[in-house]
Amino acid sequence: MSPFFIITGIVTLLGAAFAMSLRNLVHCVLAMAVAFSGIAALYLQLDAQFVGFAEILVYVGAIAILIVFAILLTRSGKAPEKSVLTSGAWTSVILIPVFFGVLAWAILHSSAVPKDLPPAPVATVKNVGDALMTKFVLPLEIIGLVLTAAMIGAVIIALKEDSQKPKSEDGGQQ
Amino acid sequence: MTPLQACLLISALLFAIGFAGAVTRRHAILVLIGIELMLNAANLNLIAFWRFGPHPEALTGFIFVLFSMAMAGAEAAVGLALIIAIYRHKKTSNLDEVKELKG
Amino acid sequence: MFDQLDQIFVTLKHLVMGFVPAAWQPLVSALIAIVLILVVFPTLFALVTVIERKGLGRMQNRYGPNRVGIPFTKIRLCGFGQFIPDGIKSLTKEDIVPRAADKVVHFLAPVVMMVPVMLAYAVLPFGKNMSITDYDAGLLFFFAVGGAVELSVFMAGWSSRNKYSLLGAMRAIAQMVSYEIPLILSAVTVVMVVGSLNLNAIIAHQNHYTFGIAHWHVFTPWGLVGFILFFIASLAESNRTPFDLPEAESEIIAGYFTEYSGFKFALFFLGEYLGMFAIIGLGITLFLGGWTSPVSFLTWIPSYVWFFTKLMAIVFVFIWIRATLPRLRMDQLMNFTWKFMLPLALINILVAGIWHYMAADWQRWLVCSAIIFGAYAILGRGLMQNQNFGKRIYRYAE
Numbered sequence: 001m002s003p004f005f006i007i008t009g010i011v012t013l014l015g016a017a018f019a020m021s022l023r024n025l026v027h028c029v030l031a032m033a034v035a036f037s038g039i040a041a042l043y044l045q046l047d048a049q050f051v052g053f054a055e056i057l058v059y060v061g062a063i064a065i066l067i068v069f070a071i072l073l074t075r076s077g078k079a080p081e082k083s084v085l086t087s088g089a090w091t092s093v094i095l096i097p098v099f100f101g102v103l104a105w106a107i108l109h110s111s112a113v114p115k116d117l118p119p120a121p122v123a124t125v126k127n128v129g130d131a132l133m134t135k136f137v138l139p140l141e142i143i144g145l146v147l148t149a150a151m152i153g154a155v156i157i158a159l160k161e162d163s164q165k166p167k168s169e170d171g172g173q174q
Numbered sequence: 175m176t177p178l179q180a181c182l183l184i185s186a187l188l189f190a191i192g193f194a195g196a197v198t199r200r201h202a203i204l205v206l207i208g209i210e211l212m213l214n215a216a217n218l219n220l221i222a223f224w225r226f227g228p229h230p231e232a233l234t235g236f237i238f239v240l241f242s243m244a245m246a247g248a249e250a251a252v253g254l255a256l257i258i259a260i261y262r263h264k265k266t267s268n269l270d271e272v273k274e275l276k277g
Numbered sequence: 278m279f280d281q282l283d284q285i286f287v288t289l290k291h292l293v294m295g296f297v298p299a300a301w302q303p304l305v306s307a308l309i310a311i312v313l314i315l316v317v318f319p320t321l322f323a324l325v326t327v328i329e330r331k332g333l334g335r336m337q338n339r340y341g342p343n344r345v346g347i348p349f350t351k352i353r354l355c356g357f358g359q360f361i362p363d364g365i366k367s368l369t370k371e372d373i374v375p376r377a378a379d380k381v382v383h384f385l386a387p388v389v390m391m392v393p394v395m396l397a398y399a400v401l402p403f404g405k406n407m408s409i410t411d412y413d414a415g416l417l418f419f420f421a422v423g424g425a426v427e428l429s430v431f432m433a434g435w436s437s438r439n440k441y442s443l444l445g446a447m448r449a450i451a452q453m454v455s456y457e458i459p460l461i462l463s464a465v466t467v468v469m470v471v472g473s474l475n476l477n478a479i480i481a482h483q484n485h486y487t488f489g490i491a492h493w494h495v496f497t498p499w500g501l502v503g504f505i506l507f508f509i510a511s512l513a514e515s516n517r518t519p520f521d522l523p524e525a526e527s528e529i530i531a532g533y534f535t536e537y538s539g540f541k542f543a544l545f546f547l548g549e550y551l552g553m554f555a556i557i558g559l560g561i562t563l564f565l566g567g568w569t570s571p572v573s574f575l576t577w578i579p580s581y582v583w584f585f586t587k588l589m590a591i592v593f594v595f596i597w598i599r600a601t602l603p604r605l606r607m608d609q610l611m612n613f614t615w616k617f618m619l620p621l622a623l624i625n626i627l628v629a630g631i632w633h634y635m636a637a638d639w640q641r642w643l644v645c646s647a648i649i650f651g652a653y654a655i656l657g658r659g660l661m662q663n664q665n666f667g668k669r670i671y672r673y674a675e
Contacts, residue, residue, distance in 0.1 A: 001175075001177055001180050005177070005180070009180070009184045012184065012188065013184065013187055013188065013191070016188055016191045016192065016211050017191055019195070019207055019211065020191055020192070020194060020195025020198075020199065020204070020207070020208060020211075021195070025201065025203060025204070028204060028207060029207070032207050032210070032211070035188075035211065035214075036214065039188075039214050039217075039218060042181070042184070042218060043218075043221055046181070046221050046222065046225045047225060048221050048224070048225065048236060048239075050236075050240075051217075051221060051236060051239050051240065051243075054240065054243060055214075055217075055243065058243050058244075058246075058247050059210070059214070059243070059246075062247060063210065063246070063247060063250045066250055066251060066254055067203060067206065067207065067250070067254065069254075070203055070254040070257055070258055071203060073258050073261070074203070074257060074258060074261040074267045075261075076201065076203065076267055083200075085198050085199065085200060086197075086198060086199065086200050086269065086270060088197070089197075089198045092194060092197045092198050093194070093198070096190050096193060096194045096197075097190075099190060099193070100186060100187060100190040103186040103189075103190070104183060104186060107179055107182045107183055107186060108175070108179060108183075114176075114178070114226065114227070114228075117176070117177070117226065118225075118226060118227075118228070118230060120225075121224075121225065121230030121231055121233075122231070123230075123233060123236055127231075127233060128233060128236065128237070128240075131233045131236075131237055132237065132240075135237075136237050136241075139237075139241055143241055143244050143245070146244075146245065146248055147244060147247075147248050150248035150249070150251055150252050151248075151251065153252055153255070154251040154252050154254070154255035155255070157252070157255040157256055157258075157259050158254075158255040158258045158259055160262075
């Protein structure tokens, strides 16, 4: 493994660790953006150029901005005074390293891992386009439908309600 | 350690970190960030197996990851819309306080 | 002889690489490219700031800067040396950081803006065989790094702990995200017709001549509409007038970089203009033929001369528009992109498809132009419905 790979991996994991442990939410989001860029660099090293660029475009360029806007709209920009952990935090802190240990053991001792390195695949944009239009055309159409539904749904859920509905008083007396 | 195992270890560690954050933190948006990290870990896993597995010219793992990214974008949009709607209703984004079904 | 002049930079680079041992060659090649970009484009930025001030001045019926030559000498350059004192002033001003500001994020925001903007120059072809990297998905790379600039805008606005900065940052991000969509959709028409995301392949598709005139994409109906949409969207992406509400002085002081002074402000300013050059460079590559010449009897002029001539011509049009048009309000901005440019971009994709599949004679010109003109008329009429432009009504305070 080249040193570049190790450095990219460490940057990604540090970014993810900071994203989940900082107190200030905006710092968390910025650390998450660093983690996403690290993952994009890893994709580029794995000869998946299109996916790497798409990751930066989708995650850093769109999802991180979306989360930032949600932080601003829910007024969570200030650092919280109380504890940031849930009530069930301590059980997770014990169980998650066990979970990772099991996964790591399975990875390192698995027989499904091939011993030799295959040659680099040629994933040109033309091949991706051909595959999308011939073999994977049904998922392509379905994902168009899903994205449209998600967009309309998100707009409707987050829409401000203008009508002043009178609060029903007998709902609380039953 | 082969490169495939290194990639898989990074992906497993990323998944564990995302999982830890999603389960431990109180703020709804941080849970969403944890979920996004878990999805990215799964995508990294898929690309690693596409690259080092048999038949990479079939592009199956590659296309799977493209669709997974599109789904993650859609799900983040809807999830954040929900968080904004809940904040508007309950004036809090603390998950411990949003535990009643009564609106 | 002119071919050698055309390829002179490539030949020079190969000459230098011949002196370098083989193990170091990728590193030295990358370093040469980086140094060239860092020398050429900031110099162009400095010249364009002076040209803009003089140009704006002349269009507003006044002189711009017209005295400064080279400092400490008696050489008069009619004001073209203005960027030297400006640069020295920016570099030596005191760097004020607000006490309540988030220091790390405040420091990193200009850096996060400069890095993607500089990265975007890696895929632009400046001349024949003169692009630094030749990615298969070069256009996608460009749009990906363009999207990363928005994060730096937010970092700058939020870390200043200033209501005006935050408001300016949110407006700027909303504008940039909204105008990215017509930008990308108008580039998609080019990709659809050419069949590749590689910028060199897009230029090669335009490098043919019929009756002496090149096959530039802008000379087709869908290309013309695509170029106009790309042009307007790139005005908005660079936060230039008429879309400079997030950073106009009379609106919000300076928007998201209000609290920046000295070198950091110079970095933001540099980053904005470099972003402008990069996106104009992409527009030239996609629609105006990149480094090719428009007429076949002028192909002897070197390719990089053509590229930079087109770049400066479009920069001049940007300056001209800044001097002429008033600013759009935020809701007018948003209406314009979502209700006019986005449907027109989608219809443009349809028209490009029709163009590709019809036979190459006058009928396809007629059909495509008719569809585009009809769409423009209907959309424009739809936008203007709520505007009641009648006699001006004056309301006085009672």
